[in-house]
Amino acid sequence: MKGVNVEVTPLPGIGVRKDFALSSGRRVGVVTHRDGKTELIVSKADDPDACLASLPLTADEAGALANLLGAPQLVAQLTEEHRELPGINTKQLPIKSGSPYDGRTLGETAMRTRTGASVVAVMRAGQVHPSPNPDFTFTSGDLLVAVGTSEGLDSAAKILQHG
Amino acid sequence: MDHTALSLIELGAVFFTLGVLGRFAGKLGLSPIPLYLLGGLAFGQGGLIPLGGISAFTDVASEIGVVLLLLLLGLEYSAAELFTGLRRSWMAGIVDIVLNAAPGVAVALLLGWGPVGALAMGGITYISSSGIIAKVLGDLGRLGNRETPVVLSILVFEDLVMALYLPILTTILGGISFLGGLQAVGISLGVITVVLVVALKYGRYVSAIVDSENREVFLLKVFGTALLVAGVASAMQVSAAVGAFLLGIAISGSTAENATRLLEPLRDLFAAVFFVVFGLNTDPASVPPVLLWAVVLAVVSTLTKIGTGWWAARRAGIGRLGQARAGAALVARGEFSIVIAGFAVAAGAVEGELAALATAYVLLMAILGPIAARVVEPVARSLQRRGNRFSRAAEQPS
Structure with missing residues (x-):
């Protein structure tokens, strides 16, 4: 991968967040829960700390x-x-x-x-x-x-x- | 009606009522803890419906409830997570202690409850409810937010502080001499260090002892080990709850996940009994006189928690809205404040009013916390907008 720096942040008691900043400045990534659930996260345009969406995905999805x-x-x-x-x-x-x-x-x-x-x-x-x-x-x-x-x-x- | 029949009917009525209350809380998006406490107040001593005959069961069950609350808290974290949390957030953790124990200590001293009461009240206003907060963050879809790791690492720090604080509290409440107290604190510090190191290096062996393919065997082994460890810890004056917490930390990996899944329903059951028993032992008539103090504490300690989160998030380079969210997320107090108050009351070393104040305080904070976390964003946005309008108006004097 060129130029994409995936940040891995532990969330104690919950799981791990893996995300990276897009060239537009927004973040996109996943939160992996310890029980295996995955959430797709996309940050807000006006507040890069917050999430516009956090969608739970099944393994198939x-x-x-x-x-x-x-x-x-x-x-x-x-x-x-x-x-x-x-x-x-x-x-x-x-x-x-x-x-x-x-x-x-x-x-x-x-x-x-x-x-x-x-x-x-x-x-x-x-x-x-x-x-x-x-x-x-x-x-x-x-x-x-x-x-x-x-x-x-x-x-x-x-x-x-x-x- | 014979004794057994009466006990079964009473217990059934209590659990059924709690179930209905829990469902009601879920619909409102609230934590069920305040409703359990209210349920406890309504039953029993001085309440609407007096209960007799089940105290033999509920007393042991509420002890088990505390053990399971702490065991599952320990299971949530691995020793490695605790160490990184400690390293990363110790400064925020200390600010958290100073700012949030202070209101409780001050009120206890003002009410003339002495140093022991101050120690207990400081703990009650200090400790956030990690259960309520984790649930609210998940419900509001904030797990992916950048301020969330800041909030979680403060909670990790608080839980570690609990592991030190509870043995100290139990020793002092026990009225043991200063030297004996120091000895107990020394023992508990030693035990905690040893357990953390063992958990970090040999956690899989501890897991192997309790692990089993068979669900039933696994449940009995985990539950049995937890009670054994809690009992031994209690005999060593380290506090049963802390023993369970440390056991939870030592169990790791997939064993911890399976244990959590199996024990969660048991924890919910016994912890509900614990909250009800706490409410039962509190006379509803003793609440109104301390209500004003509870409101004062609620207001002040809401502001101090918001300040803590705001400061920690700001240090982590989070933006303004994120700082506000981190602060408001930390506001909720719940299960552990009641655990502390329960210890204090059980030891009989503090005024009975402390239980009433703690009940009223947790009732307020467990309801206020999730609401604060929800409304903080719109409020902060509108404040920001108004601020912008003012500054624009100031720039263009017509």
Whole structure:
């Protein structure tokens, strides 16, 4: 991470606060309770000491939020790396609940054979799983980062949604 | 009706009433403690409904209530947290002692209660209620605020002070000779130091003794250990409550979390009995004569706590509104003021009026505290706005 200085403050009897100042001067971070609960905190604009919001998040919700924040970063980075190769795109493909591949493996999608697109990473609960093996099992909420041609990526998205 | 049936009916009625009162307090966003005290005043001696036959149970139960209150307080903190808290906030902690014990000491001396009464009243006005404050901070969504660690570290400091103060108080209340008192203070200081060091270095062994996979076994072991330690501490004149507090500190990690989860309902039950018994032993007729003093103490000690929080937050580089919030957050007094008053009254070394004053004072402060924490922001903002208007008006004389 460049230029982000995460401050870790113990809250005796409660847990830990981890936050950092944005370039706008506001703070954003989380309060992790000792029993594992997480709260997302955002400071007020006119009073940087106080919180505009402190939203309790379940583990699933925190994971989903982390995916939303992390995946575009990864895609932007890969797109940047592929800029010299015209025709190659990077795209995020979600495994929605109800997808036929929820609970099945990467190998079963036969993605590369059918579309030419490769899955280079899977984002799960804010964690990046790079170069997943064919036996990597998907679950709903996963975000796949795939590289390929525009057509290949479009049909990959259809496969993941409809089988 | 035989004795057992009567006792069961009386106990059932008391707990049921407390439950209804607690629910009412929850709806108003208040701490249930003042209502428990009122419940105790209403029952019993000189109250509306006299209770007989359950005092054998309630006396022991209220002792257990104090032990559990302090045990769970100890479980909340690890020894490492206490040490960092001590290092970071000792200056604010000392300001806190000086400013907030002073009103209690002064009133006790004015009322002619002597040095022992002054020691007890100083403790009563000094100690904030960490239970009420932690709950209010959570309810108001202030855990992520920058002034909150300042508030929490003051509370940690206060709790450590309690570990020293309670044994000293119990010895002096016991009327032991000066030399014997010094000896007891020496013993308690030694014990506290040893326990803190043991907790810091070997806490996991203490945890291992009480830990168990089985919930039932775990509950019995933790509860049994707490009572054993409390009993031994009490026999050594260190005060049962402090023994339990130190045990709580020594138990750490996931064992502490599980113990908290298991013991919380027991603590709520027995602590409720403790508050009721305190109210029961206070004659409602003795409250009105000291009410004026309670109001004076409430006003003065609200201001001194706000001053303490304001000063500590300012030193930590918090902005104006944050300083005001930190001050108001600390105002609530509750369970530990009653614990101190309970010791003082039980020892019989102070005037009976002290119990009445402490009851009235805690009633006021436990209600005033959460309200102060809530209204401080709008009030501080409007003051700030008015201040700005004045300064603008002064800048532009038309």
